[in-house]
Amino acid sequence: MDIVEAKALTKDFHLGKTLIYALKGVDLAVSEREFLAIAGPSGSGKSTLLNLIGCIDLPTSGSIKIDGIDVSALSSDELADLRATKIGFIFQMFNLIPVLSAFENIEYPLLRKKIKHHMRKEKVMDALKNVGLESFATHKPDELSGGQRQRVAIARALISEPKIILADEPTANLDHKTGTAVLEVMKKINEDQGTVFIFSTHDPKVMSMASRIVQLMDGKVIS
Amino acid sequence: MEIPLDLKLAVRNVFRNKVRSLITLAAIAFGCISLIIAGGFFEDTFLQMRESVIHSNLGHIQIYKKGYIEKGSAKPFDYMIENPDEIEKLISSIEHVELITPRITFSGLMSTGENTVSIFCQGINPEGEQAISVIETVKGATSGLAIEAGENLSQNDMYNVILGRGLAKAMGSKVGDFIILVCNTVGGALNAMDMKVKGTFFTISKEFDDRAVRMPIAAAQTLLRTDKVQTLVVLVDKTENTDQVKKQLLYLVKDKDLELKPWYELADFYNKTVELYGRQFLVLKFIIAIIVILSIFNTINMSIWERTREIGTIMALGSRRREVLKLFLLEGLVLGILGGLIGIAAGTVLAYLISLVGIPMPPPPGATVGWTAHIKIVPQLLIASFSIALISSLVSSFYPAFKASRLIIADALRHF
Ligand SMILES: Nc1ncnc2c1ncn2[C@@H]1O[C@H](COP(=O)(O)OP(=O)(O)O)[C@@H](O)[C@H]1O
Ligand SMILES: [Mg+2]
Numbered sequence: 008m009d010i011v012e013a014k015a016l017t018k019d020f021h022l023g024k025t026l027i028y029a030l031k032g033v034d035l036a037v038s039e040r041e042f043l044a045i046a047g048p049s050g051s052g053k054s055t056l057l058n059l060i061g062c063i064d065l066p067t068s069g070s071i072k073i074d075g076i077d078v079s080a081l082s083s084d085e086l087a088d089l090r091a092t093k094i095g096f097i098f099q100m101f102n103l104i105p106v107l108s109a110f111e112n113i114e115y116p117l118l119r120k121k122i123k124h125h126m127r128k129e130k131v132m133d134a135l136k137n138v139g140l141e142s143f144a145t146h147k148p149d150e151l152s153g154g155q156r157q158r159v160a161i162a163r164a165l166i167s168e169p170k171i172i173l174a175d176e177p178t179a180n181l182d183h184k185t186g187t188a189v190l191e192v193m194k195k196i197n198e199d200q201g202t203v204f205i206f207s208t209h210d211p212k213v214m215s216m217a218s219r220i221v222q223l224m225d226g227k228v229i230s
Numbered sequence: 231m232e233i234p235l236d237l238k239l240a241v242r243n244v245f246r247n248k249v250r251s252l253i254t255l256a257a258i259a260f261g262c263i264s265l266i267i268a269g270g271f272f273e274d275t276f277l278q279m280r281e282s283v284i285h286s287n288l289g290h291i292q293i294y295k296k297g298y299i300e301k302g303s304a305k306p307f308d309y310m311i312e313n314p315d316e317i318e319k320l321i322s323s324i325e326h327v328e329l330i331t332p333r334i335t336f337s338g339l340m341s342t343g344e345n346t347v348s349i350f351c352q353g354i355n356p357e358g359e360q361a362i363s364v365i366e367t368v369k370g371a372t373s374g375l376a377i378e379a380g381e382n383l384s385q386n387d388m389y390n391v392i393l394g395r396g397l398a399k400a401m402g403s404k405v406g407d408f409i410i411l412v413c414n415t416v417g418g419a420l421n422a423m424d425m426k427v428k429g430t431f432f433t434i435s436k437e438f439d440d441r442a443v444r445m446p447i448a449a450a451q452t453l454l455r456t457d458k459v460q461t462l463v464v465l466v467d468k469t470e471n472t473d474q475v476k477k478q479l480l481y482l483v484k485d486k487d488l489e490l491k492p493w494y495e496l497a498d499f500y501n502k503t504v505e506l507y508g509r510q511f512l513v514l515k516f517i518i519a520i521i522v523i524l525s526i527f528n529t530i531n532m533s534i535w536e537r538t539r540e541i542g543t544i545m546a547l548g549s550r551r552r553e554v555l556k557l558f559l560l561e562g563l564v565l566g567i568l569g570g571l572i573g574i575a576a577g578t579v580l581a582y583l584i585s586l587v588g589i590p591m592p593p594p595p596g597a598t599v600g601w602t603a604h605i606k607i608v609p610q611l612l613i614a615s616f617s618i619a620l621i622s623s624l625v626s627s628f629y630p631a632f633k634a635s636r637l638i639i640a641d642a643l644r645h646f
Pocket of ligand 1: 020021022027028029047048049050051052053054055056641
């Protein structure tokens, strides 16, 4: 079974009086263990597609199934729960909560789950180790470098053991070397734990690390 | 115990923009301080006024012959208490009762030979009245009835009077002068007596001082040709115990053909003043609630605007809308609690400091003497101002928080 199954997705945006067709009928199936790159020029609809898969925006038409669940039937709370259990996010701007330490940022998604206090602490510490940041636990985001922040974000995305991690241009705000290193962390997790990654990128070097590349152009899949 | 991350988050977010939060806290605290000071001032004023009213004339409870309250003003002598000594004895055994003293009030004429004026006479027991006129509960307050010239009546006096200072002035009467009192006896005949002016006095009420003559009750009884009294005034140890005594009195006088009124049913001016100021204070509370609501609304609204992307992030991570709402309500609550606590602390200290000095006040309307106001620290007022801070902070953070929780996540994430 495919972990993501999108059929005939369209998404329109109203921009003043004009209607923008950001996606014009996208079909996409992503299977277990994929490390999928979504490529395409700026404005081609990569972010829009990732948002729809991540259930943080609703399609104008078409259907999305995540792990076999048709998300169009779900309420806002059910969508939130689905994101909390099945989907992780990595953002271009890292999006860490500035008042929380690295440790607390990673801990945050776990708070809603009924996990014993010491188990939680252990889990977070493990996640920090996984991304090589165990000595930065108490650092606030603004005390970390871009690459370190993105690794905290990866640990945060992973902490609730989601099936899919969505990453919209995860390396766009990092220099080339750091970006590649971050991608390698992602790749290793994909190989070790089988977590599906779907990420968008401009960077040919990053694309080359993908197990498959989906090319978007003008709101359509071209290959 | 572990502090919940939500609370940590709220507290840290509150202090993220220190200047803005401090201004908000100052606004809330300022609101609380104003309430505590204004409310404490009113309370102190009410208290002083209450004690003054009680001790200048009313006493705590007045006992009359049954029917007096309804018809006594037309036919005062038809409703007289026949056996005052017996009743005094009965009542004096009640707990919290300090003393009982008899009174007869009647109107008459006073003449100096040259001028004649209509007056309001009180026949009283000098010792009893003196005990009533001592105010111990209010610091710095003058006693209810103060002697201006000459001396007060004493227990051995008989044909002596003291005059209200307005009356004495109008009549040109001085201490040591003789005056003639004329009035109807209980039986309806006309009677007159020579009396010596022993002193002049003033009370809180200028109206009273302009017309009042006080004499020993025995003199009044002689003048009126009666051995009855009209009123028995009961003094209670503390005003707060009035109702307790009243309850027992009601029980006692039930079969004695008597009726009674507590001070608060008699103190018309006091009641109206309290009501007036009470309403003004309500307006003040309302205004302050609005100030607090606006300042918190502004703070939370701005901080939500600045943190739109963060809200998108936590919702993407799986927070339900209600949890986002809770998070920002919590921030509002933290602001309200902190501001309220600072306000209560500062307000209490300020009230204490102001009371150390005291605020000199001019005579209130209808009164003759100025007084010193203090700021009473009232626990209920502290609780009320804290609650206002708390409730208005919740109310004002609700709308922005609700708005935040309704954002489309993808839009929120695009926000910079
Ligand atoms: N919220 C929005 N409102 C209006 N237009 C939007 C919105 N989001 C995306 N678009 C438009 O949709 C198209 C696709 O955008 P996007 O998915 O962000 O592309 P990409 O991520 O590939 O650069 C663009 O033309 C963009 O301007
Ligand atoms: Mg994009």
